[in-house]
Amino acid sequence: MQNTVSLPTTISAPRGLSAVRVQAQQFSLPVLFALFGMIMGSWAGRIPALAAGVNVSHSALSMVLLCGGLGAVVSYPISSFLMSRFGARKTILVSGLALLAVLVSIGMAPNVSRLMMAVLMLGITASTFDVAMNSAATRREKQSGKSEMSRLHGLACAGGLIGATLGSFMASNKIAPAQHFIMLVGPLAVILWMGFTMLEADGGGEKVAKKAFVLPRGPLVLLGLLGFLGSMAEGSIADWSGLFLKEHFGASDGLAPLALSSFSVMMLMSRMVGDKLKERFGAQRLVTFGALVAACGLMFAVLSPNAYFALGGFAIAGVGLALLFPFVFSAAGAQGPTALAAVASMAYSGSLMGPPAIGAVAHFVGMQAAIAYVGGLSLVIALVACRTRLLK
Template sequence: MFILFGLIMGSWTGRIPAIRADLQIPHFALSMVLLCGGIGAVISYPVSSWMMARLGGRKTVLIAGLALLAALVGIGLAPSVSLLMAAVFMLGIPAGCLNVGMNAVATTLEKASGKSTMARLHAGCCAGGLAGATLGGLMASMNIAPARHFLLLAAPLAVLVWLACHLLKAVVVDDDSAISDTKTSDAKTSDASPDARAGKKMFALPRGPLALLGTLVFLGAMSEGSIADWSGVFLKDHFGVADAVAPLAFAAFSVTMLLARLAGDRLKGRHGARRLVSWGAALAAAGLLFAVSVDSAYLALAGFGAAGLGLALVFPFVFSAAGRQGPVALAGVATMAYSGSLMGPPVIGALAHGFGMQAAIGFIGVLAALIAIVAARAGMLK
């Protein structure tokens, strides 16, 4: 499911340039279109908490996954900017629900097995995203319209979503999302326990110790989203690289993030989540400050690669820690993550406009340093 989620979202982002060209969307209007997706995701978290409490983890993942594919098709078929905004908004809602559902079920499985698996699962999401973006580029090179691309993708992926959730049925009990074959009573603690774990609240922003986890993903989302949107612009504006070279900054960031997540669970057993997130964020800060201080675009790529290594484990380890507190806590923390992703790119854009791209990318390095400081104090991050 993590791979499929990444594949769906990567397919959408990979076709944004084609959709923009087809509808002749100016830059400002495109930013509003993308903002609609983030707003939909933020709104989704009370919905995801309700679904988890009423339906359980597996059914939430199934319904949200199929709805996400339907929204993707709607994006491809949208004939105008206003309808595209509505379709992207509708994409954000099941994306948020699926994100919470997957991580909640994964936390339950992780707790029952006694093994850390969250980083590897998030690596699957990275791999799916890279595959989706690559597929989008291939479809574009073959002059296949986004509408046809998404329609061709929807049917087989719907079958895979159903199959994945059907296979989950063997180990996840919907009424309490527990592991059916575990021998310990602790494993029957729900990943989405109805009111027993969440009380009567269906949604609440994180407070107390959970607020530190929320702060970590807020800063992490600001950093990741800003690098995704502005790293290529930095290479092009600051170093004057060709259009074909500019995307290599985010590619370097994504590949090293994937590699770090593949190794993250093993490293967690040796060093602990808090130390890995804090040290990793310090590495990311150093990498980004290196990228803005060198005089070669290819040396700057090394800095963005270091940032990918350093920020890779923020989301999987924070979501794992929040998920152990139940779906309401996970939804609240995830809301802060999407809030950060909404805020980051515009802030970086304003800094770039006022002070230049070096200062803007350097500010992301400051955010990474703040992650290192906050992570060192986050007692729930284990």
């Protein structure tokens, strides 16, 4: 009788532990994507304070920000080495810890040259973390047969908004960036470790081409071009939308930042439902139609009679561009880690070139024409998306 009673206990415990483990794994990637967004949002939210701390001019600040894009572009040798040697899971941990350390070094930079070096390292570590994280997400999509990349990128948006809001709170309470980042990295390191331990094992290294730099080839070229154009458009809106409201409509310092906020919030909301829409309509149709919607929204902002109507235009643009990156990265990751890294490298080069190009247009033609130019980029995105066979 004792044996028959104890037998179910010895069987049910492992099953219970296994169920808990599987449930924990479902939360690992959402936690990591939100963590990444919070780190980058925290950095972005303290850029004005960092610039004031080293007494940097507007032209020098543009060079500092350029270092971040340059670091992302040249990060491929590091990400390929880590991915091939350790796999996506351990690469997430290593690059995530390095990213947190770089965040602290940015806050403690005593001069412009040190800040430029720290931001260069930010681009390298953030890009490596991003590639590894998206590689793990595409592997899970393959295993489960379900689309979840849009939701994960939406959680990264949410983390970014939280990080930026926290940065604003710290700034309003006169807390220096160095102190802010030191207070932040401890809890974020714990969250990173929790996400790492919950993430399912990936069996070691990935097959990644060991090259100094790699560009997409064959059918991947159009995916890379979509990433390049989408990064140009998003980066330009992030950097110039508030200035457009201020210069063209005379918006106040409190109203002008709402252009980026409206864009980001609507992008977040769209990404949270993007996976269900993908199952019904397909990625190619959604990216193509979304780019057309974004073009209409930006043109609406350009032709608006006042700043409040223009906010609606930027919100529409956020809806239209929201699904481009999740679906492009998902399609590239389905072709393997090398394809994902190649498309990511081309996309990051777009973030490097976009804002300066828009700045040149604004300088020679005006801010209204510069935002209209971003609307033109959205039309090109729609044209490329409808011809991209891998965007399924």
